[in-house]
Amino acid sequence: MAMDKYPSRQGDHKEIMDRKDPIVHGGADYDGPLEEKDLSFYDENGYIMLKNLFTADEVKLMKEELRKTMENNENRDAPDVIKEPNSNEVRSVFEIHKDSGFFEMLSKNERIVKAAQQILGSDVYMMQSRINFKPGFKGKEFYWHSDFETWHMEDGMPDMRALSCSIILTDNYEFNGPLMLIPGSQKWYVSCPGTTPEDNFKQSLKKQETGVPDNESMEWLTEQAGGQIDRATGPAGSVLFFDCNTMHGSAGNISPYPRSNVFFVFNSVENKLVEPFSGTEPRPEFLANREDTSAIKPQAGSLTEDVSSR
Amino acid sequence: MAMDKYPSRQGDHKEIMDRKDPIVHGGADYDGPLEEKDLSFYDENGYIMLKNLFTADEVKLMKEELRKTMENNENRDAPDVIKEPNSNEVRSVFEIHKDSGFFEMLSKNERIVKAAQQILGSDVYMMQSRINFKPGFKGKEFYWHSDFETWHMEDGMPDMRALSCSIILTDNYEFNGPLMLIPGSQKWYVSCPGTTPEDNFKQSLKKQETGVPDNESMEWLTEQAGGQIDRATGPAGSVLFFDCNTMHGSAGNISPYPRSNVFFVFNSVENKLVEPFSGTEPRPEFLANREDTSAIKPQAGSLTEDVSSR
Numbered sequence: 213m214a215m216d217k218y219p220s221r222q223g224d225h226k227e228i229m230d231r232k233d234p235i236v237h238g239g240a241d242y243d244g245p246l247e248e249k250d251l252s253f254y255d256e257n258g259y260i261m262l263k264n265l266f267t268a269d270e271v272k273l274m275k276e277e278l279r280k281t282m283e284n285n286e287n288r289d290a291p292d293v294i295k296e297p298n299s300n301e302v303r304s305v306f307e308i309h310k311d312s313g314f315f316e317m318l319s320k321n322e323r324i325v326k327a328a329q330q331i332l333g334s335d336v337y338m339m340q341s342r343i344n345f346k347p348g349f350k351g352k353e354f355y356w357h358s359d360f361e362t363w364h365m366e367d368g369m370p371d372m373r374a375l376s377c378s379i380i381l382t383d384n385y386e387f388n389g390p391l392m393l394i395p396g397s398q399k400w401y402v403s404c405p406g407t408t409p410e411d412n413f414k415q416s417l418k419k420q421e422t423g424v425p426d427n428e429s430m431e432w433l434t435e436q437a438g439g440q441i442d443r444a445t446g447p448a449g450s451v452l453f454f455d456c457n458t459m460h461g462s463a464g465n466i467s468p469y470p471r472s473n474v475f476f477v478f479n480s481v482e483n484k485l486v487e488p489f490s491g492t493e494p495r496p497e498f499l500a501n502r503e504d505t506s507a508i509k510p511q512a513g514s515l516t517e518d519v520s521s522r
Numbered sequence: 523m524a525m526d527k528y529p530s531r532q533g534d535h536k537e538i539m540d541r542k543d544p545i546v547h548g549g550a551d552y553d554g555p556l557e558e559k560d561l562s563f564y565d566e567n568g569y570i571m572l573k574n575l576f577t578a579d580e581v582k583l584m585k586e587e588l589r590k591t592m593e594n595n596e597n598r599d600a601p602d603v604i605k606e607p608n609s610n611e612v613r614s615v616f617e618i619h620k621d622s623g624f625f626e627m628l629s630k631n632e633r634i635v636k637a638a639q640q641i642l643g644s645d646v647y648m649m650q651s652r653i654n655f656k657p658g659f660k661g662k663e664f665y666w667h668s669d670f671e672t673w674h675m676e677d678g679m680p681d682m683r684a685l686s687c688s689i690i691l692t693d694n695y696e697f698n699g700p701l702m703l704i705p706g707s708q709k710w711y712v713s714c715p716g717t718t719p720e721d722n723f724k725q726s727l728k729k730q731e732t733g734v735p736d737n738e739s740m741e742w743l744t745e746q747a748g749g750q751i752d753r754a755t756g757p758a759g760s761v762l763f764f765d766c767n768t769m770h771g772s773a774g775n776i777s778p779y780p781r782s783n784v785f786f787v788f789n790s791v792e793n794k795l796v797e798p799f800s801g802t803e804p805r806p807e808f809l810a811n812r813e814d815t816s817a818i819k820p821q822a823g824s825l826t827e828d829v830s831s832r
Contacts, residue, residue, distance in 0.1 A: 349737055353663075353774050386696050387751040389773060427659055431778045441697040441777055463699060463773040464663050467751055468741045 216489050217371070218364050220403045226426045227403040228433075233372040235398055235455060237480065238333030244326030254331060257442070258398030258458035265323055266379065266449040270515045275381050277314040278343050278472055281305055292498040294417060302345065304417075306498040309341040309476065314515075319476055322510035324377050327453060328478035332373055335507030339363075339374060339485075339500055340477040351389050351465025354420075356430055358402060359477075360456040361423045362416070365408055365490040367500035372398075373483040374456040379474040384445045389465030391444040391452065395437045397459035402429045408490035413499060425459065433459055481507050526799050527681070528674050530713045536736045537713040538743075543682040545708055545765060547790070548643030554636030564641060567752070568708030568768035575633055576689065576759040580825045585691050587624040588653050588782055591615055602808040604727060612655065614727075616808040619651040619786065624825075629786055632820035634687050637763060638788035642683055645817030649673075649684060649795075649810055650787040661699050661775025664730075666740055668712065669787075670766040671733045672726070675718055675800040677810035682708075684766040684789040691782045694755045699775030701754040701762065705747045707769035712739045718800035723809060735769065743769055791817050 217232050236255045245262065246254070254260045266274070282302045285293045292306035309319035319325075319338055328336045346352075359376065363369040384390040402425040412422050425433075434441060444452045454460065456477075465471065479485075485502050488494055497503060527542050546565045555572065556564070564570045576584070592612045595603045602616035619629035629635075629648055638646045656662075669686065673679040694700040712735040722732050735743075744751060754762045764770065766787075775781065789795075795812050798804055807813060 349740070353776060355776055385751070386753060387702055392697055392776075427778065430659070434778050439779075441695070443696060461776050463697075463776060466663060466665055466702075466771050466773060468737065468744050469749075 221406045226405045242330040244330040246330045257395040259454035261452045263450045265451040271449045306342045320511045325510040332480040334480045336478040337505045339479040342475045346471045348468045348470045353464040354462045356461040368486040368488040374479040377476045378452045380450045381472045388467040388469045394459040397433045398455040398457045531716045536715045552640040554640040556640045567705040569764035573760045575761040581759045616652045630821045635820040642790040644790045646788040647815045649789040652785045656781045658778045658780045663774040664772045666771040678796040678798040683793040687786045688762045689784040690760045698777040698779045704769040707743045708765040708767045
């Protein structure tokens with residue numbers, strides 16, 4: 213097994229340790245939508261929101277495609293389709309970048325892929341993809357977590373050289389449960405108490421109970437951010453990029469306004485998955501791609517043009 | 523039984539009806555802290571936040587007194603003390619305006635009593651009082667409701683001529699589950715589906731399941747507000763006044779920052795409670811005072827001076 217730079221889940225032990233990898237790995241060598249000031253904001257805070265990276269027409273199209281994909285999956289009972297308990301209502305569909313259609317095209321769009329390359333400093337591949345529909349009135353809370361902690365322990369991601377890209381398809385307000393992020397939290401790794409049960413993912417997709425940071429560490433991380441927690445608010449069409457180790461979570465949504473998004477996880481081709489550091493079996497392919505890890509070739513163009521030419 | 527201007531809980535029936543009472547009953551005839559523009563904001567929106575109505579020193583004192591009252595009630599097992607399930611941690615203490623001490627003095631302070639008189643257009647009495655401590659990390663969601671709906675159905679409050687006054691003792695941020703209010707919602711009454719079980723209050727203090735507005739009505743109310751939902755954010759020492767019929771709720775609080783407040787419900791002496799309109803037994807005195815409904819005489823002065831002279 214590779215040396216474990218970021219141990220976690222060691223019984224009662226908890227610890228805040230320094231990050232041992234860069235945050236922005238690339239930079240000026242890579243061409244893309246992020247300017248120098250964007251990269252330095254990302255480096256400092258662990259995320260950046262690019263407002264209106266996609267046009268209103270493109271958002272409209274994405275929402276239609278999202279709705280179609282949800283509907284097509286209503287009667288499919290599979291692990292990569294997450295439904296409401298006791299109903300056929302679809303909440304998330306994974307692996308959408310393999311749909312040989314719209315979402316595959318979107319996953320290669322240069323606006324997002326080139327930004328990922330700029331940050332990760334290499335070619336990138338898709339480690340995970342999904343679409344999410346979070347209903348109004350009853351949208352559930354998601355507690356604080358670092359994605360990297362799970363990806364490292366349960367998927368065997370060696371280094372902090374991956375990011376999430378969330379394309380926001382509905383306006384995110386302060387009052388409909390936007391993603392909350394702790395600025396600067398990516399600079400530390402919270403080694404969480406606990407151990408990893410086998411097949412932990414089956415329940416952690418609903419509510420994470422392993423890899424949960426302790427209260428004291430959360431207080432410390434928030435204090436280093438000057439007591440401020442940021443929210444990913446913005447109009448539909450905005451795109452949030454955030455580091456694999458940025459501490460994030462969201463409150464529930466009791467407002468009438470649902471939220472939906474397209475979610476891509478880009479990993480550096482130089483950071484491919486090895487054996488999980490928790491010693492458990494790797495999670496399924498739909499949560500962490502190991503088979504197809506070839507570099508994505510960024511594709512230029514508008515999504516609406518691409519569709520009409522298909 | 524008095525004529526029911528605001529029927530609710532009639533089986534499956536749900537309806538949005540016009541408010542039949544004024545929102546601001548008083549106004550210029552009454553002397554107090556609210557200016558003409560404040561009263562017209564309240565009339566239009568159903569609430570107003572007065573920033574820093576109490577000084578930092580007064581807030582400090584209030585927090586100390588709150589902590590003491592909580593501690594004194596840790597080992598008292600009584601209906602007016604609300605604890606965490608399976609623990610002795612106190613979350614709310616009711617009837618604090620009868621403590622013959624600090625909170626009784628606070629409940630008569632002219633800064634708040636005179637504002638209540640200005641809005642309600644008469645002398646006022648205390649219908650309910652409590653202190654609340656909402657912890658960080660695990661603060662629970664409170665779903666949308668109009669207080670008046672419950673006070674009318676379960677306490678027999680005839681008209682919409684009461685208000686809540688929340689003295690904020692900790693900074694309220696966007697990210698620690700602030701109270702959310704639907705501007706303008708006080709202008710309509712949502713007749714809710716359902717019926718009232720006996721002793722409903724025992725569980726409704728934890729999670730309200732009766733008098734819950736339907737989704738369609740909530741969508742309508744939010745649309746009339748231009749799709750905007752306001753949040754009662756502000757520094758400690760601010761005071762929020764809101765109409766008894768303003769639709770409000772709050773998301774959970776996963777941030778490390780707890781929230782605490784002092785909560786007073788002022789009712790007009792011309793709007794005393796009658797038999798509950800649901801036909802059930804009146805709720806206990808600590809939730810809805812019927813015995814002592816004498817007009818409060820506003821007392822001038824600083825809380826810190828009052829204390830040192832005691």
